[in-house]
Each structure stands twice: as C-alpha cells, then as structure tokens.
Amino acid sequence: MRRPVLAFLADQQRWEAWRAPVLAALAERGIKAELRFGAETPEEVDYILYAPTAARVDFSTFTRARAVLNLWAGVEGIVTDPSLTQPLCRMVDTSLVTGMVEYVTGHVLRHHLGMDRHVLGQDGIWRGREVPPLAADRSVGVLGLGELGAACAGALASLGFRVTGWSRRCRSLAGITCLDGTAGLDALVSQAEILVLLLPLTPATEGLIGAGVLARARPGVVLINPGRGGLIEDSALIAALDEGRVGHATLDAFREEPLPPEHPFWHHSKVTVTPHIAAATRPETAARVLAENIRRGEAGEPFLHLVDRAAGY
Incomplete structure (x- = not known):
C-alpha cells in the first residue's frame, strides 16, 4: 500500500x-x-x-x-x-485553548485588581483605601464565543465575574449571557468594564473596534485583544485612549507583526504590548x-x- x-x-x-x-x-x-x-x-x-x-x-x-x-x-x-x-x-x-485561557484570565485579573498601580507604582504612597471590587461586581464582555472565546468566558464566569458574550451566530453557554446582532453588540460594549476580543478576522469583523464602537463603549473600558490585530482600527483606539474613553489597552495581536518600533502603541502610557504569545x-x-x-x-x-x-x- x-x-x-x-x-x-x-x-x-x-x-x-x-x-x-x-x-x-x-x-x-x-x-x-x-x-x-x-x-x-x-x-x-x-x-x-x-x-x-x-x-x-x-x-x-x-x-x-x-x-x-x-x-x-x-x-x-x-x-x-x-x-x-x-x-x-x-x-x-487543548494546549492552545489552555494558553489562551491563562492569558485572558491573567490580564483580566490584572486590570480588575488594579495591579499596575502597585507593581509599577512603587513611589512610597500607601494606597490602602484603593480596594478593588469583587469579581461579582465587575462586568466583563467577551467578543467571540468560538472554541477559545467560550473557554475564556467560562473560566471568567467560574471566578465570579459577570460575563456577557457576543457572537455573530446566536450561542447558548451556561453561566454566560449570550448576545448576537448589532443590538447585542451595542448592549455589550455599553456595559462592559473589561472587553476581551476573541473574534476571528473576517470581512465582517475587520476594523470592528473602530470609532463607532469605541464611542458607544463604557467610559474607561479596558480592552484586551489576544485575538486578531485587524479587529481594531489602530488610529481610532489611539484617539480613544488619548481622550480617556478607553482606560487601557492590552494588545497581543497586531496588523503588522512584529510591531514596528516606531508604532505609537509602543510609546503610549495606556497600552501594554505583548508579542503574540497568548495562545501559541x-x-x-x-x-x-x-x-x-x-x-x-x-x-x-x-x-x-x-x-x-x-x-x-
């Protein structure tokens, strides 16, 4: 044979x-x-x-x-x-899924707990009154409920976060509020304090996180993108960060990789760049x-x- x-x-x-x-x-x-x-x-x-x-x-x-x-x-x-x-x-x-869950959970907890203030802000100021809310009091939105998105949403829900997920096709996941369609997207971004992007990159999702969606987002939202760089309009995100409409962006995927040294993401105080390591x-x-x-x-x-x-x- x-x-x-x-x-x-x-x-x-x-x-x-x-x-x-x-x-x-x-x-x-x-x-x-x-x-x-x-x-x-x-x-x-x-x-x-x-x-x-x-x-x-x-x-x-x-x-x-x-x-x-x-x-x-x-x-x-x-x-x-x-x-x-x-x-x-x-x-x-399974390893790809596990890696993504670990990355997303770690960075959601980082922003939820405000760890940057303590890890990076060793300035002699005792901030004892800056106690974070419990997970049950924090709204997290997950855009994309495929294999990776569903796993991440489930892990966050198991920690007690109020998780809402959105997908182009209607889904049903235990413990997750699942939305779809334009109205569902608007509802999710308007209330999520932390927004995780795990959508596939298609003509329908290219540049989805642009000026329009960012204008409707909850003020001060934290954006975490371990999905695809093309989901974000870079200039719109920079503008939203500068204006304070987005509180911070942790980005692992980019339109051009490696991310060029001159790209403004590298130099923005409200951006964390990781080198596409979320789910190897x-x-x-x-x-x-x-x-x-x-x-x-x-x-x-x-x-x-x-x-x-x-x-x-």
Missing part, C-alpha cells in the same frame, strides 16, 4: 520544531507516512501541513491533496486564496490533532475542525 505523502510548508525553524512531534504522533496511530519539508513534487502530496507564514503557495498544483491542515487557529491568511480548493482544517488544540501552537500536542485528521482522511472519515469557507472560519 502506498504511504501517504505529507508536505510541511513552513519555515526551516518550524520544520525543526515540528518534525519529530509529527512523526511521533503518526506512529502513535500506526500511520506510516512520508513527511517532507517543502513540496518539490506537489502532485505527489496527499496532505499539506501549512503555517500561514509560509511563502505564497499555489494550491492548485497539489492535485492529489485531500486536505490542508493549518498549524494555527487563524485561517484568514489562507481562506480566501482562490487556488485553494481542498478542504481546509484549522487548528483546535505547541507542536507536542498539536501534532496529535494533525495525525488524527490524517488518520481520518485515510479511513474515509470526516475531518475535524473544517473551515466554513463562506463564513471565513
């Missing part, structure tokens, strides 16, 4: 990090496959393991390929590619997701985490 051929389309550094975990995950499932770096003969490839940082790929040359398996959760860099006709699967991995894909666990989809493809079973090409995620 012919062994399936896997083409790893990413940079050399990722190849070195992923090669052994992918081979180990395949072996765990008894899959004998040939794993190649690059694709000099695309017509021989059965599965494409793809990182969005790879060079431009003409997917139409992969005439045998049964699926493109994305190494990251985000697919905005590939989903609109006209040469892509194969099924596209995004990465959904970890090869040791994510390789098992890839291997399972390859097993499914070989067995003629439905793929996991298929992307809805029309919706963009």
